[in-house]
Amino acid sequence: MIKLTIDNRTVEVEKGTTIYHAAKKLDIDIPTLCYMNLGDLKIEHKPGGCRVCVVEVEGRRNLAPACATECADGMVVQTHSIRVMNARKTVLELILSDHPFDCLICAKSGQCDLQDMAIKMGVRSIPYQGEKSTYKPDFSPAIIRDMDKCIMCRRCETMCNDFQTVGVLSGVNRGFEAVVAPAFERDLDHSECTYCGQCVAVCPTGALTEVDHTTQLVRDLADPEKKVVVQTAPAVRAALGEAFGMEPGTLVTGKMVAALRRLGFDYVFDTDFAADLTIMEEGAELLDRLTRFLEGDKQVKLPMLTSCCPGWVNFFEYHFPDMRDIPSTARSPQQMFGSIAKTYFADTIDTRRDELVVVSVMPCVAKKYECTRDEFKVDGNPDVDYSVSTRELAMLIKRLNMDFNTLPEEDFDKPMGESTGAAVIFGTTGGVIEAAVRTAYEVHTGKTLEKVDFEQLRGIDGIRSASVDFDGTEIKIGIAHGLGHARTLLDDIKAGRSDYHAIEIMACPGGCVGGGGQPLHHGNPDVIKARQKAIYKEDSGKAIRKSHENPDIIKLYEQFLGSPMSEKAHQLLHTHYFDKKRKEVLLD
Amino acid sequence: MATFMMHMLVCGGTGCRASASDVLYENLKKEIKEQGLQDDVQVVTTGCFGFCEKGPIVKVIPDNTFYVSVEPADAKEIVAEHAVKGRRVKRLLYVDPVNKEQIADSKGMGFYKKQIRIALRNCGLIDPENIEEYLAADGYEAMGKVLAEMTPEEAIQEMVDSGLRGRGGGGFPTGIKWQIASKVAGDQKYVVCNADEGDPGAFMDRSILEGDPHSVLEAMVINGYCIGATKGLIYIRAEYPLAIKRLKIAIDQAREYGLLGTDILGSGFDFDIEIRYGAGAFVCGEETALIHSMEGERGEPTFKPPFPAQSGYLGKPTNVNNVETFANVPVIYNKGAKWFASIGTEKSKGTKVFALAGKINNVGLIEVPMGITLREVIFEIGGGIKDGKNFKAVQTGGPSGGCLTEKHLDTPIDFDNLIDAGSMMGSGGMIVMDEDDCMVAVAKFYLDFTVEESCGKCSPCRIGNKRLYELLEKIAQGKADKEDLDNLRNLSMVIRDTSLCGLGQTSPNPVLSTMDNFMDEYIAHVEKDNCPAGVCKDLIRYEIIPENCVGCTACARNCPVNCIAGERKQLHTIDQSLCIKCGACLEKCKFNAVAII
Amino acid sequence: MTSIKLKLKDSEVQQLKDIARSFNNEPGELINVLHKAQEIFGYLPAEVQEVVAGEMNVSVAKVYGVVTFYSFFTMLPRGRYPISICTGTACYVRGAEKVLDEFKRLLKVPVGETTEDGKFSITCLRCVGACGLAPVVMVGDKTYGRVTTDGVKDILKEYEDEV
Structure with missing residues (x-):
């Protein structure tokens, strides 16, 4: 143990602890703009670049960055001396001197770390004026890059490269011209970006934000000619409350439904319904592959990989296109929902496809891109018209002056609002595969599951593996969240080192609960874990916890689809993948 | 060198090469051959003599005749007079700028008098492309001694005792650095030579590598033995083609002679060296940035600790020293730590190489003992300020250093004094400024x-x-x-x-x-919106002084923007609205009729 | 950064692959590979970087990040006679800035660019180690010492008749 003094108080810490963490132990908050530590997710980013966290260490010539300086025995640290405060404020003024002053209309206003710090430090003028960095804004289908607002914390670079191994972003140029950008400073749309949105999730300023779909939504809600249907993804209900001051992990399903209804949606449905449907199709596909495999068919592709995460789909289309026959062909719940809504449901309410607007609320920014994919359109009309993020929904609710906290708890509409516990756990890493196992087990063995909770599939480690006993047949399951972990598993498969039968992959840390469209966790990993807990709580409270027992799903098959993997199901609920390796990268 | 009666050493450093010293070398050889003296007189291309101001330099041994500003066409006369008749070519001798006397023997030159050449000991004396010449100059003797007679601990102790401090800028004690690196456990360790000289106005590392590459290789092997490293890397600027070429030759020759590679000199110690190229980034002189650059990354520095000794190249323990530091190492083992420590001041031992430049008569590369004063360097070695102007400031330490003034002239130069004075040693750039500098x-x-x-x-x-x-x-x-x-x-x-x-x-x-x-x-x-030195363009204007103007039209003819009007033999005037303040008129006027106001 | 569009010939792609292989396609050798590539192509257009990235198994963004970090690498072709003006301190105090201004004025291009006819390009470099000859200008491999503003047009004249 190491003993040191911070602001005249003694603290004991383990060797290797930084001043920043030692101060935290004393509840001394040292501000920082670049440092990020996602704890159990094993992402620590400490470039020591922003220099806002500098502190005075006795005997040291210059100030020390608290985030990167390790404590030493007998160290005497001052975190708020005049020298520190002057340096900190000057550094902040420098950062602000190269930052636009359009806070009033910035998408990040009110949630911006830089803005918060300017308020805290009482910056009233910028004595250091001069040239500002200017870049062409980059509008992709999902993410907007406004690099004028970049402060070079480079968290996005770490997420994109180290955690996701997507490698789209890099520090480019140097000195005052240095910025984070895709190759050749081209637009994201011309890169291999998966739109996972993790860069957006960690950006401390308005440099990276999601594409706004709320303007169009408000217009459509106001249009009497249009019937507007909304679906809400499972992870949204476990995070939306945070935007209204509730504790992370507060479930707000009923209030969310009430809010959506008051926003003017004609039908408030649940993506969970489509998640159950996904299990029916994906589960059937898995069983089909498994059965054939166990019967000795060498052609069958195993392990089967899940396909509900659009960031992940983009990832393998760019980086592993030669393996694109391995993932399940089942569409994501968002797209299954859209497809069924614009056929089956449109018929039941006697509405034409183009009069029906299908909106999704997603914890995700890649979903914005997914719904624009051509294969999910019929005669140019998309199955899902657009997707708003959890954050955007919160903003809409605020804009309409609703007091979210006092809203009543309401239920989803029927028929596409009915769902099971299996569907809700889609929102967390391990949930999709657990849901699939619940159904596949019963279908395969013909027996009823004694215990539906598969603890061995749960957790927060980046890569997990577990075995499930299918009545004598051992099914090996892999789980990865974060594309870097996915890459590890894919490399194993490629090299023939993998003996999994099924693998679940989610692009974001923690799965959808940690999605790029969720309320900002500001680098606090406990927020993600609390949401995960809430998801499992919702599951355990559900009356029905297996997808194949959802009565409205059963009805859907009886009335419309026939059976899982039927021709109609194939046409409406399955998809195919593309080799995007060489995309337009070579074009300007 | 024994069989020849006379040696003609032609400087092959970059500065002299730029003035066709390579052609001069060929001409000298040709003339010697024509005179049938090829068995008596040897012509050698050497590294830099340091006296770049008057290049190309030819030095004749044994009489130490020092010819300056030699042109290729002078070869004939030098050979005919000096080699054949034994008479010096007077017109090519150096003239003392102060007393206007011709000086034949380089030892009598103010430029060399106060110098002690340790790091530069072989520059200008040996052919850097010939390992035999390095061996003849006690080359690889230190390495042999260390490998055969000393334990790593003893060898490190010698380095600690010498008091040598890093010459790259930081001034960290070299022996201590080695000690730290030796104590860190690691299956693979590295020795890195920082040859990414980036200070704009310093070129000592380049001169050492061009003039005496083996001294660096030898030191790296010793360093490797001391810390337990078997691999060495030299990180060198790609803009130094001649240094790279000579390094490559030296490495090949050393391997051939068994001085690099496996089981060096039968000691059982293996060590080999590779070259890595920088690509133009000053920050890569910082050791963590340098290491990232060698790993193929952007050369961005990272916070220390961890120091390279703990986690350096590829995460392995790494010792980084710069070229000049390494060049000192073999001498320390040859002559002893005690000898080395006897030179210099209490806390700064040995010598320092400076690149003396700017408004000074003798521009060049010098090596002086620590503790010498700025006054001695500027006015004795440097020969004073150019064109009889007044000394104003001297900038040391390059972009990291500061400007020192008149009041600092008698301060003994060492690491600590320079920092106290508000500057620093840096890599050794020394730029002299006169009254015309703002x-x-x-x-x-x-x-x-x-x-x-x-x-x-x-x-x-x-x-x-x-x-x-x-x-x-x-x-x-x-x-x-x-x-x-x-x-x-x-x-x-x-x-x-x-x-x-x-x-x-x-x-x-x-x-x-x-x-x-x-x-x-x-x-x-x-x-006052005034630039006293008359440099800042927005605060000055050029005016023609009517009393002095004779109407020669020289200014008008040379004005690049044609803003000077006036007939022949008439007073000229400058149109201030068009003037770009290039100063061409002032330069051209022979009558002091143009002034900066 | 703008870049010139260029389609690599198969033989050129092969050349790049050979270079990468000569360094064992080791990501750590990226800078060495880029040096070689620039030796061959004279500059590093986007297409070259794409091929190098693919061969070295690093992202194109990273290659671009490295290329734009080091001033020795360029994405624009240099002139047939690349002019480099030393702006090291020794040359600066002996008037390098005026010499540079004169080159810019006569060639009508800013630093870092090439004349329209592709003949000359101007770059600045920091210290070539010929401080005794300050200010120093290099055209290709040829060094000119003690250059004055007047001397600039004489230097350019040397290359006037050459096509």
Whole structure:
């Protein structure tokens, strides 16, 4: 143990602890703009670049960055001396001197770390004026890059490269011209970006934000000619409350439904319904592959990989296109929902496809891109018209002056609002595969599951593996969240080192609960874990916890689809993948 | 060298090469052959003599005749007179700038008198492309001694005792650095030679590598033995083609002679060296940035600790020293730590190589004992200020250093004194400035450099230096007020206090030292819109003095923008609205009729 | 940064692959590979970087990040006669800035660019180690010492007749 003094108080810490963490132990908050530590997710980013966290260490010539300086025995640290405060404020003024002053209309206003710090430090003028960095804004289908607002914390670079191994972003140029950008400073749309949105999730300023779909939504809600249907993804209900001051992990399903209804949606449905449907199709596909495999068919592709995460789909289309026959062909719940809504449901309410607007609320920014994919359109009309993020929904609710906290708890509409516990756990890493196992087990063995909770599939480690006993047949399951972990598993498969039968992959840390469209966790990993807990709580409270027992799903098959993997199901609920390796990268 | 009666050493350094010393070499050889003297006189291309001001240099041994500004066409006369008839070619001898006397023997030259050449001991004496010559000059003897007779601990202790401090800028004790690296456990360790000389105005590392590459290789092997490393890497600027070529030759020759590779000299110790290329980034002189660059990354520094000795190249324990530091090492083992420690001051032992440049008569590379004064360097070795002007300042330490003045001239030069005076040793650039140099403009020049070379990783360096530059520009334009001066100082202090690496931590030094020593000049710019040195374009104008103008038209003919009007033999006038203040008129006027107002 | 569009010939792609292989396609050798590539192509257009990235198994963004970090690498072709003006301190105090201004004025291009006819390009470099000859200008491999503003047009004249 190491003993040191911070602001005249003694603290004991383990060797290797930084001043920043030692101060935290004393509840001394040292501000920082670049440092990020996602704890159990094993992402620590400490470039020591922003220099806002500098502190005075006795005997040291210059100030020390608290985030990167390790404590030493007998160290005497001052975190708020005049020298520190002057340096900190000057550094902040420098950062602000190269930052636009359009806070009033910035998408990040009110949630911006830089803005918060300017308020805290009482910056009233910028004595250091001069040239500002200017870049062409980059509008992709999902993410907007406004690099004028970049402060070079480079968290996005770490997420994109180290955690996701997507490698789209890099520090480019140097000195005052240095910025984070895709190759050749081209637009994201011309890169291999998966739109996972993790860069957006960690950006401390308005440099990276999601594409706004709320303007169009408000217009459509106001249009009497249009019937507007909304679906809400499972992870949204476990995070939306945070935007209204509730504790992370507060479930707000009923209030969310009430809010959506008051926003003017004609039908408030649940993506969970489509998640159950996904299990029916994906589960059937898995069983089909498994059965054939166990019967000795060498052609069958195993392990089967899940396909509900659009960031992940983009990832393998760019980086592993030669393996694109391995993932399940089942569409994501968002797209299954859209497809069924614009056929089956449109018929039941006697509405034409183009009069029906299908909106999704997603914890995700890649979903914005997914719904624009051509294969999910019929005669140019998309199955899902657009997707708003959890954050955007919160903003809409605020804009309409609703007091979210006092809203009543309401239920989803029927028929596409009915769902099971299996569907809700889609929102967390391990949930999709657990849901699939619940159904596949019963279908395969013909027996009823004694215990539906598969603890061995749960957790927060980046890569997990577990075995499930299918009545004598051992099914090996892999789980990865974060594309870097996915890459590890894919490399194993490629090299023939993998003996999994099924693998679940989610692009974001923690799965959808940690999605790029969720309320900002500001680098606090406990927020993600609390949401995960809430998801499992919702599951355990559900009356029905297996997808194949959802009565409205059963009805859907009886009335419309026939059976899982039927021709109609194939046409409406399955998809195919593309080799995007060489995309337009070579074009300007 | 024994069979020849006479040796003609032709400088093959970059400076002299630029003045066709390679052609001169060929001509000398041809003439010698024509005279049938090829068995008596040997012509050798050597490394830099240091006296670049008067290049190309030819030195004749044994009589130490020192010919300066030799042109290729002079070869015939040198051979015919000196080699055949034994008479010196008087017109090519060096003339003392002060007493106007011709000096034949280089030992009598003020430029060499006070120098002690340790790191540069072989530069200008041996053919760097011939390992035999290095061996003849006690080359690889130190290595042999260390490998055969000393334990790594003993060898490190010798280095500690010598008191040698890193010559790259930081001044960290070399022996201690080796000790740290030796104590860290690691299956693979590395020795890195930092040859990414980036200080704009320093070229000692280049000269050593061009003139005596084996001394660096030898030192690296010793270093490897001491810390337990078997691999060495030399990180060198790609802009140094001649140094790279000679290094490659030296490495090949050393391998051939069994002085690199496996089981060196039968000691059982293996060591080999590879070359890595820099690609033009000053910040890569910082050791963590250098290591990232060698790993194929952007050369951005990282916070220390961990130090390279703990986690360096590829995460392995790594010792980084610069070229000049290594060049000292073999001598220390040959002559002993005690001998080395007897030179210099209490805390700075040995010598330091400086690149003396600027408004000084004898521009060149010099090696002087620590503790020598600036006055001795500038006025004795350097031969004083050019064109009889007044000394104003001397800038040491390059972009990280500061400007010292008259009052510092008698300060003994060593690591600590320079820091106390507000500058630093740096890599050894020494730029002399005279009354025509504006200190605001000088500070701006260095900041321009820092802004361009900042890696951009930390905010104070990335944005702060840009703002410093902008403030200086505002001052140079006469648009600043007193508050700007306060801001300039505060910003400088904060950048120094908060930057991530040495580049940012020292980048405000040129500003702070000029503010400390030449505040009146800043005030003149700010309060009187006046540049006392007549440099800052926005604060000066060129005028023709009617009394002196004879109407020769020289100014008008040379004006690039045709803004000077006037008939022959009539008074000329400058149209200030068109003038770009290039100064061509002033340069061309032979009658002192153009003045800066 | 703008870049010139260029389609690599198969033989050129092969050349790049050979270079990468000569360094064992080791990501750590990226800078060495880029040096070689620039030796061959004279500059590093986007297409070259794409191929190098693919061969070295690093992202294109990273290659671009490295290329734009080091001033020795360029994405624009240099002139047939690349002019480099030393702006090291020794040359600066002996008038390098005026010499540079004169080159810019006569060639009508800023630093870092090439004349329209592709003949000359201007770059600045920091110290070539010929401080005794300050200010120093290099055209290709040829060094000119003690250059004055007047001397600039004489230097350019040397290359006037050459096509």
